[in-house]
Amino acid sequence: MTEHPARTVLLRGGTVHSPADPFATAMLVQGERIAWIGSDDAAASFADGADECVDLHGALVTAAFTDAHVHATATGLALTGLDLTDCPSLTTALDRVAAHAAAHPHHRVVLGHGWDSARWPERRAPSPAELDAAAPGRAVYLTRTDMHSAAVSPALLAAVPDIAALPGHEADGTLTRDAHHAARRAARAAVPPAQRRDAQRAALRHAAGLGIGALHECAGPDISDEDDLTDLLRLAAEEPGPLVFGYWAQALTAGDADGAARIRDLGAVGAAGDLFVDGALGSHTALLNQPYADAEGRRGTAFLDADGVAEHLTACAEAGLQGGFHAIGDAAVESVVAGARRVAERLGPTRLAAARHRVEHAEMLTPATVDAFAELGLIASVQPAFDAAWGGEEGMYAARLGADRARTLNPFASLLRAGVPLALGSDSPVTPLDPWGSVRAAAFHRTPEHRISVRAAFTAHTRGGWRALGRDDTGALLPGAPAHYAVWAAGDLVVQVPDDRVAGWSTDPRSGTPGLPDLSPGRDLPRCLRTVVAGRPVFTAPNG
Structure with missing residues (x-):
């Protein structure tokens, strides 16, 4: 070649x-x-x-694959910097913080990602005092693996006036909700443009090396900033690499022509992505109808209700923009459905469905909300690697929700049977860029009834991402x-099906079905x- x-x-x-x-x-x-x-x-x-x-x-x-949910700068910073995803303990994480801080004395902020106290013997996050001891006097910002909470040092806290009064400033020093958003903005502001560009370039090159030809960047005022998005889109246009389509997660109100125009000026293809209706299960901020099993009385956090969802989708209809939301918990998903249904009643279901509005993650679905997604033409932008990382009887889902509720999560087969379009992604760096791994995770879901065929998963990770952009001729x-x-x-090409009761694959060419690699667990990707x-x-x- x-x-x-x-x-x-x-x-x-x-x-x-x-x-x-x-x-x-x-x-x-x-x-x-x-x-x-x-x-x-x-x-x-x-x-x-x-x-x-x-x-x-x-x-x-x-x-080529399309990853339908990525945070490129954060991915690149994890690839080039402090990655805590495989730390077996709090002590190991603090040692890595100290080593990284010492190796980069000129960085204005020590950035790290991927800690998960649920897997540590200490069962708690790093405290501000411990981070100050590891990196004396330095601003430190470490995101949990789900990116919905963070551990920070006193120096970073001092850079955010009145942060202690913001919702989400937890008693143990970790930050969620508004306090986390404020700290993230302060940390990102301390990253110089050259470092940010190097991180973005690293992410795009890494994606290209994995057979990814297009990325959906899920940006927004709470998850990144305008310069981050425009710099990424400029870099992708200037240098060979995957195509990048940016979403800007800013809530719009009816008649807000200036807000819609600003989204277009940024180069975004829609007002969607991480427009938060709720948070994440790992951080106890996903919005639930019933309390968490391991946090008495807590039901998560609502950032948008059904009224806010309806207002945003109405404004998107006025502006001709695709809309969408981040919704994980069952109560959050119900808010999206309720708001979308109100818009369908006002504007007509055909107009709503034609916009191909997206719901990111959509983990806690019920039969009723699955049917509603199909009825309303909503696209499910999902991450099978979440189940691989946190599913199963002993995983984080079961710890947070109890085994019975955990078994209902990520029902990919039900979505496909109902006719809901799937677009697969990673939410990198929450889980790594790994498209074949995502296809395997969907085909070998930890809950057997949620499994889909390798072919269906591959299609959702190729054509599905383009369909979510409104482009049906690609993928x-x-x-x-x-x-x-x-x-x-x-290796050998086979036709794999998601049912363990049958052989699971075929090499019979008379089927007329193109084969794909055998992705059975244990085989090389x-x-x-x-x-x-x-x-x-x-x-x-x-x-x-």
């Missing part, structure tokens, strides 16, 4: 995963689009006219479609050899 893209490229000698031809072994790309898909024998007629002929040597070619290898694809070193966006290689593996 050559370093640079050619005008016309012929790939042959592999397996091309295409709904146009389940037996395809070759593909012709002209400029930014796929021109033809078929057999090696038929491809011979194109060889003389191609600027480049690529021998795949049996490799698999698929549509599959078809003649005429944009040439966003990835080349993989993969495919390795990316090349990622191409609009006909231009953005990643090539060494010797790839």
